[in-house]
Amino acid sequence: MVEMGEDIVILNEVYKIFGPQPRGRAFDLVRSGMGKNQVQAATDHVIGLNNVSFSVKKGEIFVVMGLSGSGKSTAIRTVNKLFDVTDGSVLVEGTDVQQLAGSALQAFRRTHMGMVFQHFALFPHRNVIDNVSYGLKVQKVDKRTREDAAMKALALVGLDTYAQSLPSELSGGMQQRVGLARALASDPEILLMDEAFSALDPLIRRQMQDEMMEIQGELRKTILFITHDLNEALRIGDRVCIMKDGAVVQIGTPEEILTQPATGYVAEFVQDVDQGRVIQVHEIMQPPAPLSLDTALADALTRTTERSGAFILDAFGVPTHLFTIEDGARASSMGTTELVSALRTDFERCKPEDRLNSVYAAAGRGLPIAVCDDAGVLVGNLDPRHIMEEMGRVENLIEDFEKEVFM
Ligand SMILES: Nc1ncnc2c1ncn2[C@@H]1O[C@H](COP(=O)(O)OP(=O)(O)OP(=O)(O)O)[C@@H](O)[C@H]1O
Ligand SMILES: [Mg+2]
DSSP states (O other): OOOOOSEEEEEEEEEEEESSOTTSHHHHHHHTTOOHHHHHHHHSOEEEEEEEEEEEETTOEEEEEESTTSSHHHHHHHHTTSSOOSEEEEEETTEEGGGOOHHHHHHHHHHHEEEEETTOOOOTTSOHHHHHHHHHHHTTOOHHHHHHHHHHHHHHTTOGGGTTSOGGGSOHHHHHHHHHHHHHHTOOSEEEEESTTTTSOHHHHHHHHHHHHHHHHHHOOEEEEEESOHHHHHHHOSEEEEEETTEEEEEEOHHHHHHSOSSHHHHHHHTTSOGGGTOBGGGTOBOOOOBOTTSBHHHHHHHSOTTTOEEEEOTTSOEEEEEOHHHHHHHHHTTOOBGGGGOBOOOOEEOTTOBHHHHHHHHTTOSOEEEEOTTOOEEEEEOHHHHHHHHHHHHHHHHHHHHHHHO
16 A cells, blocks of 8 residues: 655645636526526536545556536646646645646746646757656756666656657657656656546556656655546556536545446546455455364354355465365265365455456456465465456446436
8 A cells, every 4th residue: 555645735725717707607506506507508617627626645546537518627726836826725745726827836846746647748949858857957956967867767768768868759659758757757746647648548548657657766755646537547556536517426436436426427437447456355244253173173164154155274374275055064964074075175265455367267267365465475365256246236226226317
């Protein structure tokens, strides 16, 4: 687990209204609870953000997810003050960014945040290393230092051998990596990424997500990541904030979003998601209830719960044999009274942090799976049927929701 620090980006009751009189009637109406569309119809003002509060903790990847027009980019633009807010406050590393202007604002942006956007322009006539070190050049960092920093950033994204190439000589995915290197070169605490991978085809996109998480494992930046893709959000986010019509609908870990969607709106999103990729084994495993080898078969049969079976452990707590009700009943019907004759050794093992998808095949054998820590010690029993149930649970939630709404 990532050690999460203090809140480093804080949006507090932020409103952003677009139009000639942002603090006029539109502001009153939205505060009285009127929705985005009605306010727009009544006042011709557009609600960008409607009472948005969230905070991003040091070292986490915080993902803002929502449909087109839900206010994601507007939210991120209040953080680097590309937009003034209509009301509320935005704090970045303790600084009220709304109070910054001119060169102080520029300096703050340059030293505290790196930005990566969907279509950021690399300078076409500058080579890769000059593109990456450009921000440092503007900060008047000497050539040697900034080229060292740029090479380090390029190495992080795996492009150090392309330092002398021109952007036009790189693929789309490679150009996006140069963009990431450019954001990393000045070693900012915060990375702002708005649909940074959205233009990439799915395979390259997954690669970029993996690489970013790898880099993040090393550097522990604070990342505010915007996407309209829930799969991407759940894959990379430590926490995910779901927005609709300028307002926050839910903030939670990927697991919370999947298993406890706050509203039907979230549930509808969630139905497209492959949950097996998100839910971890430890969330659904049972506490281990091991048997000792000298237990009588009849006792073992009464003490073992029907579904998750029981393991026999060695002196170190490592499972050696599996006992199931089915095997026990069969042995018993053949007249045996000894536990040993009902045991099997051909059981599957997994780790508590494994995702359900990775144990799916093992679960297909229908036998309980031993959940073991890195030392091989049993920490839980995984019933294969629980995996199937868990993967079906959100579907049921959605069905319930649809019944509520349509019946
Ligand atoms: N400069 C602007 N002037 C007027 N309205 C704007 C402006 N920028 C954004 N909006 C409006 O604010 C709302 C939120 O837009 P925003 O760009 O934040 O959405 P988004 O969630 O980033 O969408 P997308 O996924 O399409 O990028 C939209 O209704 C949009 O029309
Ligand atoms: Mg946007």
